[in-house]
Amino acid sequence: MADERATVTCPDCGLEESFRKLADARSRIEDHREETGHDPTWELGRLSEGVERAGDEAGICGRSGCGDEESPLFRDDL
Ligand SMILES: [Zn+2]
Numbered sequence: 001m002a003d004e005r006a007t008v009t010c011p012d013c014g015l016e017e018s019f020r021k022l023a024d025a026r027s028r029i030e031d032h033r034e035e036t037g038h039d040p041t042w043e044l045g046r047l048s049e050g051v052e053r054a055g056d057e058a059g060i061c062g063r064s065g066c067g068d069e070e071s072p073l074f075r076d077d078l
Contacts, residue, residue, distance in 0.1 A: 008032070010040035 004018040006025035010032060019025040022044070029040045 005045065007043045008040055009043065010036075010038050012036070012038035012040075015040060 003020060005020055006022050007016065007018045008025050008028050009016045013036065015032065015038075017025075017028060019028065025042050029042060032038055032040050
């Protein structure tokens with residue numbers, strides 16, 4: 001799903017689950033902690049992360065040397 005907002009991962013057992021609601025992810029982490037004593041983590045905002053990366057590659061931040069000229073997203077004719 002492209003609109004997943006949080007991915008819960010557990011390095012102890014390889015758990016990986018994606019959730020569309022942060023609250024669901026949070027309760028999954030708490031449940032998993034209680035059930036197994038593991039220490040799962042979550043990765044938030046997969047979407048915005050992608051957008052941020054695209055922005056970097058397109059040189060949107062405006063600093064010289066910031067854009068990645070190898071990226072198809074890079075345009076110097078803006
Ligand atoms: Zn685990």
